[in-house]
Amino acid sequence: MSDERKTFTLDGQDVEFTEGQTILQAALASGTYVPSLCYHPEFRPHGSCKVCTVKVNGRTTASCTTPATAGDTVELATDDLKDLRKNLVQFLFTEGNHFCPSCEQSGNCQLQAVGYELGVVSGHYNPLFPSRPVDASHPDVLLELNRCILCELCVRASALVDRKHVFSLSGRGITKHLVVNAESGRLADTNLSVEDKAMSVCPVGVILRKRRGFRVPIGERTFDTHTASEIALAGARGPTEDGAP
């Protein structure tokens, strides 16, 4: 690696990066927040939620999967990109069943926090109200599929860290959904345990530990006291169980 300082411009400001960093990583390291949902600093980027979309030399791309390249012109906070990001989050809210007031993950939810950050006040589109089952078969874990945003973080964590392959995505397009790797399709028939990494990476309220839901009261949780950008820039990804970032 040469000693030469490598930079690209982000909304007109020079951003320094090291070889191998993505645009998103370089931006975060330089103190600029890039909204994202499927990105996690401990995992290879997935590039599916597209909330981190930027324009590189005029072309739209997911900043979590695009390597930073010297001399590139990157746009992040333009009005059209802000609108696009907002629309993507609104799509997620209207495709699933996201009823925050009755969700035990409310206040610790990345989708909610990014919504606040982007100024989302409604789903805007007509909600689909899909019919999705809840799997409560596991003694310690509740699987609430109504809230799944298909980020594949549990899939990645279960396969790469836990080496258990408990979760997978199945189907295409609007029928795509999270499935459990057991013949019965039930979580109880897997070897998932509460210590698994897959238990702690869900950005929404799908994979829930039973009997823990309201240990930290609503109003005192991570995104009640911090913004999504504060958490992302601190290098943390999401809430811990006690609500502290």
Place this chain on the structure above:
Amino acid sequence: MSAARKKLRVATTSLAGCFGCHMSLLDIDERLVELLEYIELDASPLTDKKHVGPCDLGIVEGGLCNAENVHVLREFRKHCKILVAFGACAVNGGLPAQRNHLDIRDCLQTVYLTGLGVERGFIPNDPELPLPLAQVHPLHDVVKIDYFLPGCPPSAEAIWQFLTDLVAGRTPQLGHGLIHYD
């Protein structure tokens, strides 16, 4: 805010909601007195006037779970220059919409006929009762909504910020901490 300005005429209603959002409106406490220098109430649970007349602002709590809700909402849209979806249920259907994956006939049968402890039950069919909709809908499924004020309920601070912005002729801007979905 300038007191010389003509008072805004405001109507409010609660459809498939729990009146919690109206309670939160009352939570602006003594600022209600200040608010009344700038607004006057038309149809509202607070005035008991039953039908909405020409208004500057309509504030609608709750989603749409029956035919009467739809009727009242359309009446509000017709008479109000600005219509606000007030609270989580108005914004996305909220708690009542969690019946949306169930068949309405099954719901009624379980509650009124076969449910635990029900004896000699029957499904109410008085013609005065509005018919339930197959699914609960947010307001913007049926009419154009100008502003959304999320929250269950929206906090008194959010409501105050929203109303003072509107009264002052500004586009309401809920900053961080005032947008809440729960």
